Amino acid sequence: xxxxxxxxxxxxxxxxxxxxxxxxxxxxxxxxxxxxxxxxxxxxxxxxxxxxxxxxxxxxxxxxxxxxxxxxxxxxxxxxxxxxxxxxxxxxxxxxxxxxxxxxxxxxxxxxxxxxxxxxxxxxxxxxxxxxxxxxxxxxxxxxxxxxxxxxxxxxxxxxxxxxxxxxxxxxxxxxxxxxxxxxxxxxxxxxxxxxxxxxxxxxxxxxxxxxxxxxxxxxxxxxxxxxxxxxxxxxxxxxxxxxxxxxxxxxxxxxxxxxxxxxxxxxxxxxxxxxxxxxxxxxxxxxxxxxxxxxxxxxxxxxxxxxxxxxxxxxxxxxxxxxxxxxxxxxxxxxxxxxxxxxxxxxxxxxxx
Amino acid sequence: xxxxxxxxxxxxxxxxxxxxxxxxxxxxxxxxxxxxxxxxxxxxxxxxxxxxxxxxxxxxxxxxxxxxxxxxxxxxxxxxxxxxxxxxxxxxxxxxxxxxxxxxxxxxxxxxxxxxxxxxxxxxxxxxxxxxxxxxxxxxxxxxxxxxxxxxxxxxxxxxxxxxxxxxxxxxxxxxxxxxxxxxxxxxxxxxxxxxxxxxxxxxxxxxxxxxxxxxxxxxxxxxxxxxxxxxxxxxxxxxxxxxxxxxxxxxxxxxxxxxxxxxxxxxxxxxxxxxxxxxxxxxxxxxxxxxxxxxxxxxxxxxxxxxxxxxxxxxxxxxxxxxxxxxxxxxxxxxxxxxxxxxxxxxxxxxxxxxxxxxxxxxxxxxxxxxxxxxxxxxxxxxxxxxxxxxx
Ligand SMILES: [Cu+2]
Numbered sequence: 223x224x225x226x227x228x229x230x231x232x233x234x235x236x237x238x239x240x241x242x243x244x245x246x247x248x249x250x251x252x253x254x255x256x257x258x259x260x261x262x263x264x265x266x267x268x269x270x271x272x273x274x275x276x277x278x279x280x281x282x283x284x285x286x287x288x289x290x291x292x293x294x295x296x297x298x299x300x301x302x303x304x305x306x307x308x309x310x311x312x313x314x315x316x317x318x319x320x321x322x323x324x325x326x327x328x329x330x331x332x333x334x335x336x337x338x339x340x341x342x343x344x345x346x347x348x349x350x351x352x353x354x355x356x357x358x359x360x361x362x363x364x365x366x367x368x369x370x371x372x373x374x375x376x377x378x379x380x381x382x383x384x385x386x387x388x389x390x391x392x393x394x395x396x397x398x399x400x401x402x403x404x405x406x407x408x409x410x411x412x413x414x415x416x417x418x419x420x421x422x423x424x425x426x427x428x429x430x431x432x433x434x435x436x437x438x439x440x441x442x443x444x445x446x447x448x449x450x451x452x453x454x455x456x457x458x459x460x461x462x463x464x465x466x467x468x469x470x471x472x473x474x475x476x477x478x479x480x481x482x483x484x485x486x487x488x489x490x491x492x493x494x495x496x497x498x499x500x501x502x503x504x505x506x507x508x509x510x511x512x513x514x515x516x517x518x519x520x521x522x523x524x525x526x527x528x529x530x531x532x533x534x535x536x537x538x539x540x541x542x543x544x545x546x547x548x549x550x551x552x553x554x555x556x557x558x559x560x561x562x563x564x565x566x567x568x569x570x571x572x573x574x575x576x
Numbered sequence: 577x578x579x580x581x582x583x584x585x586x587x588x589x590x591x592x593x594x595x596x597x598x599x600x601x602x603x604x605x606x607x608x609x610x611x612x613x614x615x616x617x618x619x620x621x622x623x624x625x626x627x628x629x630x631x632x633x634x635x636x637x638x639x640x641x642x643x644x645x646x647x648x649x650x651x652x653x654x655x656x657x658x659x660x661x662x663x664x665x666x667x668x669x670x671x672x673x674x675x676x677x678x679x680x681x682x683x684x685x686x687x688x689x690x691x692x693x694x695x696x697x698x699x700x701x702x703x704x705x706x707x708x709x710x711x712x713x714x715x716x717x718x719x720x721x722x723x724x725x726x727x728x729x730x731x732x733x734x735x736x737x738x739x740x741x742x743x744x745x746x747x748x749x750x751x752x753x754x755x756x757x758x759x760x761x762x763x764x765x766x767x768x769x770x771x772x773x774x775x776x777x778x779x780x781x782x783x784x785x786x787x788x789x790x791x792x793x794x795x796x797x798x799x800x801x802x803x804x805x806x807x808x809x810x811x812x813x814x815x816x817x818x819x820x821x822x823x824x825x826x827x828x829x830x831x832x833x834x835x836x837x838x839x840x841x842x843x844x845x846x847x848x849x850x851x852x853x854x855x856x857x858x859x860x861x862x863x864x865x866x867x868x869x870x871x872x873x874x875x876x877x878x879x880x881x882x883x884x885x886x887x888x889x890x891x892x893x894x895x896x897x898x899x900x901x902x903x904x905x906x907x908x909x910x911x912x913x914x915x916x917x918x919x920x921x922x923x924x925x926x927x928x929x930x931x932x933x934x935x936x937x938x939x940x941x942x943x944x945x946x947x948x949x950x951x952x953x954x955x956x957x958x959x960x961x962x963x964x965x966x967x968x969x
Contacts, residue, residue, distance in 0.1 A: 280659055280660070280681045284657045285658060285659065286660075287651055290665075339651065339665075339695050340693055340694075341696060461698070462697060462698060462699050469653075469693055469697070469699055562656045562657075565658065566658060
């Protein structure tokens, strides 16, 4: 408890007294290793350290308090459902044969239980974290009707190629959408790939970190091969709102969720993961899978994978498609290989069955 | 008429004043209370960790809610990893305490940061600077602590007192210089104790006042000791001629040093509790040798007298024994706030001792301090400072 300063003055006293009282100089050098950063006691020395080899509890890995769970029903969303919830919108066909796709997206302030017993004053899109997964095909005409039901000004900013006035940032085009207002963002679906959308009102990091983001998938003109598709959005919660890192890390909303409820997949079936990183306050995030490798398509804008790997790293706003098959049955972990994030909630399991 | 009231019945006036005050306060509470605004903003969550116990694979915390609002500890992470724990699922009420048992494979000799995530997302941190298995507080443990207290407290003080005959021979001038050096040493110790108390209080989260505790402890100790001094002074005034003054000063120095040794014992005990003393008994030896100067300080007012042996022994006990109490408290209580308060008490006691010794640094006839005395103080300061540097290097 009281360490270096106390010891320094104890030793200081030693020397003072020994010189003052002519008791002979004590070998100062020998005291060197006894500073606070010295290694622990030599083996066999302290009689009061029984069992130092026993690890005791906690070796099975990180966990929330056992037996405690998040109330998904009260939250209004469940990460397992978010996984395969693709929102194709309301479609119609124009006389020229072009598909028009429309969505209703609303912003609201929600009190969400982000970990058992922990409430978070979130700003959400369609009352969930992450927001909806909007999916279309390249060339579609997209209309996103945005209504701001929050108490704060927001926008929707889509990654992709579009005119400046549809960019959803303050001061350009319609700009900020104030509480109670609405606006329709209209643009073409291009380029194909895996994108995201988020609020772009300042302070930007906070508006995003509070939960205002979603996945935006533009399918290529020729569909990708049939697969068991799923969305994984990597993100975090800065519950102290100090802008310095996060206290909780998650994929699809709730930390550790897929540890309790593994992602169920079939053996040898093609699995396609749309992996998005919207983590704020930390520069990189990562994804690692156990017992397997995957083809990786950065941003999904090319149909050829660039890498065959089991770990990829994404910076803020980066995303990519992972394709793999599980040849073996059983449970396989996936997690951030920034292991600190993993132990703060960003980990889960695949369960492979016949 | 009024004069009668003032001189004969001052308590009636006092009662009337108190009654008026009570009526006014009650009225305010009844009527004004409703007009005052409710406290707004997020709840104020404060948790103080009062005790930490480490057993293989587990860390047990005794926490107390020292804030105005109830606190729910929802989850806990240790060194950035969430862990399983047992403890209350209900909110901890104001000033209520709770025990949390953390399931964590801590390693011997490592530091740990325990972060308690409350229901509102606030993080309350607690540091374990060096993890070692908490000693079992059984009879042999208390015996060991008492022995440590005797080593660092009583033995050196009594050893220092053995120099009394030497000092008698050396003469008043040498004694004065020695006292001056002691003042310098003590001044540095006061500074060290204060800064350490502040550091400790800062680490505790400030639930019970934080650094103010050090100041409070120092102030109370200083005032209390000064009051004792005045009382002794009055009591002994009649016996002044019989040589009581020297013993009185010696007693005051002994009490002051005793309170300082309480803080020192606290440091020893808590160092033991976090396993640092396991690094070498020379730390105890360091304390021991340093404390011999305290024995010198105690007997220095007695060079011109021959007090009974029992008086000398009593002075030694008063100066040294608190180290035993400190060692036991430090090793078992392990409470940053209490330790900060007691370190403050030690600081106040040292300052009081300095104030006590200061007059004797003057030449017996003169009113000012001579160069020898001032030089002695400077030497004391410098010795403490420079040896501190040497050791840190
Ligand atoms: Cu926003």
